[in-house]
Amino acid sequence: MSTVDVPILNLESPSGEQIKIIEAAAAQFGFFRVDIASVSNVFGVDVERAVADAFRVSRTFFGRDASRKDELRARPGCGYTAFGSETLDARGSSTGDAKEGFYVARTGTPWPADDDEFRDVSERYYAMMFRLGRVLLGLFASVLGCDRAFFDEHWDGEHSCVLRYLRYPRGAASDEKSGAFACGAHSDYGAITILATDETPGLQIYDRESRRWKGVAPRTDTFIVNVGDLLERWSNKKLVSTRHRVMTSGERERYSIPFFFEPRKDSVITPVCDDGEEPMFAPKQFGEYLQERYTETY
Numbered sequence: 208m209s210t211v212d213v214p215i216l217n218l219e220s221p222s223g224e225q226i227k228i229i230e231a232a233a234a235q236f237g238f239f240r241v242d243i244a245s246v247s248n249v250f251g252v253d254v255e256r257a258v259a260d261a262f263r264v265s266r267t268f269f270g271r272d273a274s275r276k277d278e279l280r281a282r283p284g285c286g287y288t289a290f291g292s293e294t295l296d297a298r299g300s301s302t303g304d305a306k307e308g309f310y311v312a313r314t315g316t317p318w319p320a321d322d323d324e325f326r327d328v329s330e331r332y333y334a335m336m337f338r339l340g341r342v343l344l345g346l347f348a349s350v351l352g353c354d355r356a357f358f359d360e361h362w363d364g365e366h367s368c369v370l371r372y373l374r375y376p377r378g379a380a381s382d383e384k385s386g387a388f389a390c391g392a393h394s395d396y397g398a399i400t401i402l403a404t405d406e407t408p409g410l411q412i413y414d415r416e417s418r419r420w421k422g423v424a425p426r427t428d429t430f431i432v433n434v435g436d437l438l439e440r441w442s443n444k445k446l447v448s449t450r451h452r453v454m455t456s457g458e459r460e461r462y463s464i465p466f467f468f469e470p471r472k473d474s475v476i477t478p479v480c481d482d483g484e485e486p487m488f489a490p491k492q493f494g495e496y497l498q499e500r501y502t503e504t505y
């Protein structure tokens with residue numbers, strides 16, 4: 208399996224350079240990395256530490272007895288999801304995805320009553336990712352030739368951002384032929400995903416040009432950022448959303464923490480077009496769009 212070079216954005220570099228990196232990424236796979244140390248420097252907080260803390264509480268959480276995790280199941284997009292309970296690629300999979308997860312939503316998360324640290328660390332991490340999401344949103348707006356604050360109002364108030372802890376357990380080897388995946392091929396449905404991973408490889412992205420899957424090397428010093436379908440739609444396809452999946456060897460467990468940066472449910476997504484450009488999509492409320500996508504996954 209060959210790997211892809213994903214450009215690295217340094218938040219401390221001049222904004223013109225940052226915009227160029229995102230432009231290049233958008234024209235390729237819609238994936239880029241963000242240097243974590245640069246986020247620490249710009250925000251004046253220890254982001255490396257926050258990421259390490261988040262992985263630590265994730266391990267503790269998933270180490271709980273199954274029954275004590277099952278109690279924390281809630282509505283879609285909130286709380287615990289058991290091993291095998293989701294199939295991101297229903298057509299290509301013979302079985303549910305070999306992962307378990309815990310969603311942290313803006314409100315209503317069913318926190319375990321006996322682990323305050325899990326909640327504290329998660330809320331801090333969530334707030335930090337939200338802040339980073341806002342910065343990235345401004346850069347995407349610039350790339351589209353809009354004012355930096357162009358998308359901001361859609362994230363004011365009751366936005367739909369979700370943090371997710373994922374564990375891909377040991378012993379569940381992915382196998383393309385039999386349709387067994389750690390996380391089946393999908394594109395993210397939302398606006399922007401900011402992903403932290405541990406050092407176990409697994410993430411792959413689909414290269415439309417060579418029609419091959421390519422690995423994204425794990426790096427704990429960067430976040431992986433990708434454009435989701437919603438931002439693709441919003442940008443009238445100037446920003447691309449690329450299919451990706453997770454394949455694991457089963458030798459080691461793998462942890463990852465995606466943060467899904469999503470607008471308010473009542474946001475109307477109207478494609479941003481240059482003068483004379485035809486919109487490829489009709490305006491649609493995010494909540495309505497979301498409902499359609501959930502029905503496909505569960």
Ligand SMILES: O=C(O)CCC(=O)C(=O)O
Pocket residue numbers: 373390395402404409410451452453463464465
């Ligand atoms: O675990 C990963 O590396 C990616 C997970 C993912 O693509 C997702 O949850 O949407």
Ligand SMILES: [Fe+2]
Pocket residue numbers: 393394395400451
């Ligand atoms: Fe994804």
